[in-house]
Amino acid sequence: MRxxxxxxxxYGIINIVIAIQSFGSKAGLSVPVFAGLFGALSxxxxxxxxxxxxxxxxxxxxxxxxxxxxxxxxxxDGDSLSVMLAFLSLVVDVCLVGAHFYAxxxxxxxxxxxxxx
Numbered sequence: 001m002r003x004x005x006x007x008x009x010x011y012g013i014i015n016i017v018i019a020i021q022s023f024g025s026k027a028g029l030s031v032p033v034f035a036g037l038f039g040a041l042s043x044x045x046x047x048x049x050x051x052x053x054x055x056x057x058x059x060x061x062x063x064x065x066x067x068x069x070x071x072x073x074x075x076x077d078g079d080s081l082s083v084m085l086a087f088l089s090l091v092v093d094v095c096l097v098g099a100h101f102y103a104x105x106x107x108x109x110x111x112x113x114x115x116x117x
Contacts, residue, residue: 004099008046008060011092015039015067018085031082034070038063057096064093 019036042063049056068089074082 001099001103004057004095005046005049007092007095008042008049011064011088012039012042012046014088015042015085018081022081031074034067035085038067057100061093061096064089064096068093 016039071086
């Protein structure tokens with residue numbers, strides 16, 4: 001799923017850019033560390049998904065969920081940027097779950113068509 005790879009790669013780059021931008025801000029050191037680390041890990045998970053789709057997608061989903069929880073906790077503290085990033089993380093996780101169900105349904109349909117032949 002090429003669109004999912006592009007989405008996850010963009011998500012990783014956005015997190016890295018947020019990490020670079022937030023150095024020296026009032027948010028402290030946790031935002032740059034988390035955003036940079038998980039941005040790089042998200043890009044690595046996309047690279048892994050090229051050769052091994054299942055572990056790559058599982059890793060992307062776990063990283064997205066961790067970032068969703070992290071940004072949601074920061075958003076509760078009143079950080080407006082974290083609200084947007086929590087929403088972005090939620091969109092990425094929903095896309096990953098949707099792609100999973102699409103792939104399972106497609107595989108099931110192909111199996112049924114093969115059995116009928």
